[in-house]
Amino acid sequence: MSTDSADTNPAPANVTPIDPPTLTTKRLVIRPYRLRDADETARLAGHEKVVDTTLNIPSPYTPDAARDWIGTHDEMYQTGAGVSLRIGLKDSDAHVGGVGLRVNSRHSKAELGYWIAVDHWNQGYATEAAGAMLEYGFNTLNLNRVYAHYMMRNPASGRVMQKLGMAREGRLRHHVRKNDAYEDLELYGMLRSDWQKRQQGSSP
Ligand SMILES: CC(C)(COP(=O)(O)OP(=O)(O)OC[C@H]1O[C@@H](n2cnc3c(N)ncnc32)[C@H](O)[C@@H]1OP(=O)(O)O)[C@@H](O)C(=O)NCCC(=O)NCCS
Structure with a gap:
């Protein structure tokens, strides 16, 4: 989940652009969004059950809003601000x-x-896609740390973080407001050294 943050990217002195990747796993192709993905993105991400436990998805989510969002990705890659990929079977x-x-x-x-689109929950797709993203973040972007939050009332997301091998770092009480209610967030993180240990442990 993306949250508000006092941590927002300051304008870095040396911007390192990101070359948008396509990641392939056993069952998934995880690739940059294209404008033609807008209708499906709005329909699937705009589902009330997806909106309910996320913070940055508009509701209602219109195809035009999805097109606008996809249109921001070039700048995101050019400024090295992030990576946002579509998960496909x-x-x-x-x-x-x-x-x-x-x-x-x-x-x-x-x-x-x-x-993950509601019809595809509980089939391991979030864990598979996020695992590929962790690998990309540590191996290609050379990150030192990856962290994530989930709302306390969204234990499936917590389970994904646990399955990825992320460590629980604490609870952020009333850290965000959703639909006029303050929400407690659970914070999980993984360091590059944790990732490397985990990779060594899983090699034959
Ligand atoms: C959270 C979300 C991404 C999980 O996606 P997913 O593809 O279903 O996740 P996975 O199948 O990889 O793993 C889900 C795990 O949660 C478990 N789970 C599901 N519902 C659960 C619940 N109510 N309580 C505890 N565990 C639960 C599943 O059993 C599974 O664990 P297991 O493999 O040990 O059995 C998906 O539900 C979603 O998109 N929710 C709406 C958006 C959102 O919340 N995004 C995350 C913001 S932090």
């Missing part, structure tokens, strides 16, 4: 979600966020 190219990293280059860290 390898077999059918069905759009099943989105995953992103919001990069803070000054601190070599990024915030991880993801969503």
